[in-house]
Amino acid sequence: MTTSPSRSRRPRALARFLVVAPLLAAGALTGVPAAHAAPADDVRINEVVTTGDVNDSVELYNKGTASVDVSGWILKDDDKDHSYTIPSGTALAPGGFRAFDVSGAFGLGSADQARLYLADGKTQVDGFSWSKHSDPSWSRCGDGTGSFAQADSVTLGAANDCGTGGGPTTPVAWPGGSAVATADGLNVFGEDLSGLYQDGGVLWAAQNSGTLWRLVSDGSGGWKPDTANGWSSGKSLRFPGGSGSPDSEGVTATPGGIFVASERNGDASGTSRLSVLRYDVSGTGTSLTATKEWNLTSDLPSTGSNLGLEAITWVPDASLTGAGLKDASTGAAYDPAHYGAHGDGVFLVGVEGTGMVYGYVLADSGSYTRIASFSSGLSGVMELQWEPQASRLWAVCDDTCDGRHQTLAVSTTGVFAPTTTYNRPSGMPNYNNEGFALAGADACVAGSKPVYWSDDANDGGHALRRGSVSC
Numbered sequence: 028m029t030t031s032p033s034r035s036r037r038p039r040a041l042a043r044f045l046v047v048a049p050l051l052a053a054g055a056l057t058g059v060p061a062a063h064a065a066p067a068d069d070v071r072i073n074e075v076v077t078t079g080d081v082n083d084s085v086e087l088y089n090k091g092t093a094s095v096d097v098s099g100w101i102l103k104d105d106d107k108d109h110s111y112t113i114p115s116g117t118a119l120a121p122g123g124f125r126a127f128d129v130s131g132a133f134g135l136g137s138a139d140q141a142r143l144y145l146a147d148g149k150t151q152v153d154g155f156s157w158s159k160h161s162d163p164s165w166s167r168c169g170d171g172t173g174s175f176a177q178a179d180s181v182t183l184g185a186a187n188d189c190g191t192g193g194g195p196t197t198p199v200a201w202p203g204g205s206a207v208a209t210a211d212g213l214n215v216f217g218e219d220l221s222g223l224y225q226d227g228g229v230l231w232a233a234q235n236s237g238t239l240w241r242l243v244s245d246g247s248g249g250w251k252p253d254t255a256n257g258w259s260s261g262k263s264l265r266f267p268g269g270s271g272s273p274d275s276e277g278v279t280a281t282p283g284g285i286f287v288a289s290e291r292n293g294d295a296s297g298t299s300r301l302s303v304l305r306y307d308v309s310g311t312g313t314s315l316t317a318t319k320e321w322n323l324t325s326d327l328p329s330t331g332s333n334l335g336l337e338a339i340t341w342v343p344d345a346s347l348t349g350a351g352l353k354d355a356s357t358g359a360a361y362d363p364a365h366y367g368a369h370g371d372g373v374f375l376v377g378v379e380g381t382g383m384v385y386g387y388v389l390a391d392s393g394s395y396t397r398i399a400s401f402s403s404g405l406s407g408v409m410e411l412q413w414e415p416q417a418s419r420l421w422a423v424c425d426d427t428c429d430g431r432h433q434t435l436a437v438s439t440t441g442v443f444a445p446t447t448t449y450n451r452p453s454g455m456p457n458y459n460n461e462g463f464a465l466a467g468a469d470a471c472v473a474g475s476k477p478v479y480w481s482d483d484a485n486d487g488g489h490a491l492r493r494g495s496v497s498c
Contacts, residue, residue, distance in 0.1 A: 068334075068380065070095050070119060071171045071406055072143055072153045074126070076181055077135040078160040085141045086126040086183050089119035090171030090406075099146035102129055105156070109133035110148070124170075126183035136160075138440065140400070142328070151328035154383045155402045158440040164188075172428055173198070174404035174448045198431055198448040203475060203496035207455040210249035210479055211491035216240070220481040220490040222277035222288070222338065222410060223462035229253075230464060231280060232481060232491075237264045237272035237293055239285070239315060241308070248477070248493055256311045263314040266292065266304070273304060273317075276461070277339035277377070277410065283370045284308070284318070290335030290379075299324055299332045303339065303374060303389060321389045326397055327378070334380030337461070338411040340420070342386075343372045350418060353441030354398045360441065361398060366390060373398065377408035377422065384408060384422065384443070404433040404445035409461040416468045416498070419446065423463040425483070430457055452494050459484040460492075471498035 069091030076084045085102050089095050096118045102111040111132040119125055135141065140156040155175055157165055166178035168189035180188045219235035230250050232240040238261040242250040252259055264273050264287065272293035279286050287304045291297075301324045304317040323336075344363040354361040363371065368391040377384050386399030403411075403422035410423035420443060422433040430451030438444040451457070462481030470476045475495045482490050 066091060067095070067145060067150075067152050068406075069093075070097060070100075070143070070152060071167065072141055072155050073124065073167050073170055074178070074181075074183060074187060075135065075141050075155060075157070075165040075175075076161050076163070076183065077137070077139065077157075077165070079163050079181070081163075081181055081183065082128045082130040083133075083135040084126050084128050084130075084183055085135075085143075086124055087119060087143065088167070088171045089121055089123050092121050094121065094123075095119045097125075100152070101144040101146065101148050102127060102132075103140075103142045103144065104129075104133050104135055105140040105142075106133065124184050124186070138442065144328070147329075149329040151330060151381050151383075153406070154328075154381050156383075156400060156442070158438055158442040158444055172406055173431075174433055174445045175402065176445075198450045201432075201449050201452040201494075201496075203452065203478070203494060205453040207452050207480075207492050207494045208248070209487075209489040209491065210493035211489055212245075212249075212251065214485070214488045215252065216485065216490040218485045218490075219483055220485070221275070221461045221483060222279075223464035223479055223481050224279050224340075224412075225464040225466055225479070226280040227467065230479065231278045231285060232462065233275040233278040233287055234261065235274055235276060235483075237275055238262065239264055239275065239278065239287065239306070239308070250479075250491055257313045260313070262308075262312070264304070264306070265314060265316045266302075267317045267320050269316045271295075273302070276337045276379075279339050279341045279374075281341045281370060281372060286339060286341065286374065287317075288336040288339035288376055290337065291332045297332055299330060299335050301327055301330075301336045301376075303336075303376065303387070319391075319393060321387070321393065321395050323376070323385075323387065323395065326395070327385065328381070328383075330378060330380045335378060336376050337379035337407075337409050338377030338384075338422075340375050340411040340413045341372045342375060342413045342420075343415070346413075346415060346418060347373055347437070350437035351439075351441050352399070352437050352443075355400065356396055356398050363388075366396065368392075375399075375411050375413070375420065377403060377411045379407050379409060382406050382408050382422075382424075384411065384420075386443075399443065401435075401443045402445075404435065404448065405431060410463040412463055412465055414465055421463065421465070423460065425461050426457045426459045430455070430460060432463070455480075455492065455494065456486075458482045458486055458492070465496065468498065474498055
């Protein structure tokens with residue numbers, strides 16, 4: 028998430044309220060009491076029932092501290108033409124649950140989605156996808172913030188019964204050392220350092236101001252800006268043609284170049300522009316113009332302009348075909364040959380405001396095809412990282428979710444599904460970490476390798492921190 032360079036940084040909760048409040052409107056405009064004009068982001072899909080003795084149902088939960096009027100909001104499955112409108116006069120009290128029987132409007136299948144929209148039917152608030160029927164209930168563990176798992180019982184309208192259900196339940200301890208240390212000099216980057224990606228001896232870092240950093244080792248386990256080839260202060264990014272300033276949130280490296288995820292043009296910050304941009308970083312100039320843009324805005328559910336694409340990672344085709352990924356656009360196994368020239372991999376992008384992840388084949392021609400969509404298992408996703416050695420995807424949430432990390436893998440049914448939810452290392456405060464990167468297998472020593480986080484708020488004058496994870 029970015030902030031205006033001319034203003035002091037707002038707390039995240041306030042920033043989200045300022046984005047969503049115009050969509051909800053105050054009582055003077057809607058007739059809804061002012062107490063109900065709470066952030067839409069406080070309302071989460073909390074439980075889904077798709078089969079059994081209970082009709083197909085979706086439960087909502089208000090994890091906030093103020094009542095939220097959800098009158099006219101819309102529930103959908105994976106078909107855009109299927110919808111259930113929440114009755115007027117429906118409000119969710121703080122910590123309140125409300126279940127809706129959607130069976131009269133549509134059925135929830137064995138591989139389907141539940142999606143929640145504002146009354147405009149376009150602005151998505153939350154979503155959850157699954158690859159098999161509930162048994163007996165898909166439930167967040169814990170309520171409103173945790174990952175979805177198969178609960179021990181159906182509890183529509185009440186707190187979820189996670190117990191020892193058949194999926195990832197309560198978060199477990201960080202799978203590495205508890206200690207975390209700073210990994211940069213004092214006030215080198217300032218605020219808004221976001222996405223990270225380690226590519227051998229280089230750590231790429233995207234800053235929301237439209238800046239890309241090439242970082243090299245400082246000789247003591249940390250990172251510093253490369254001083255060669257114009258990288259000393261990072262390089263400013265531009266859209267194709269040289270205009271605009273991408274709100275660069277995520278970065279990943281591929282054999283075909285460096286790719287950046289942007290949620291808007293900084294020169295038109297009130298409008299979403301959900302794009303993936305490719306850059307050639309081999310030159311010596313101090314700015315980089317994108318060699319290609321894949322503008323995904325029309326293909327994705329609407330979000331607030333500052334709640335869009337926050338994360339990106341690239342997964343080689345071979346990893347996905349080997350795991351048996353199902354192509355949602357064809358209904359068959361993913362076949363790279365079906366798409367022609369596309370860089371031999373799939374890009375996964377994460378949406379901050381909904382926690383959803385989408386998989387795209389980005390053709391060299393500039394076209395794209397969405398082949399996957401699934402929930403990260405977190406209420407928001409700020410970073411995605413593919414770990415090839417373990418064939419797993421990492422999804423990371425910031426201080427909104429207490430710094431939780433979710434791993435996912437391609438399931439036996441061919442879709443990405445959550446595996447384990449991890450707490451942040453016990454030695455790290457609840458920083459506003461929006462970036463996360465893992466060292467490669469070659470960095471493993473005694474069963475452990477380094478990992479890095481970027482703190483968007485630059486707490487204590489440091490934006491980078493270093494920890495460890497089991498190899």
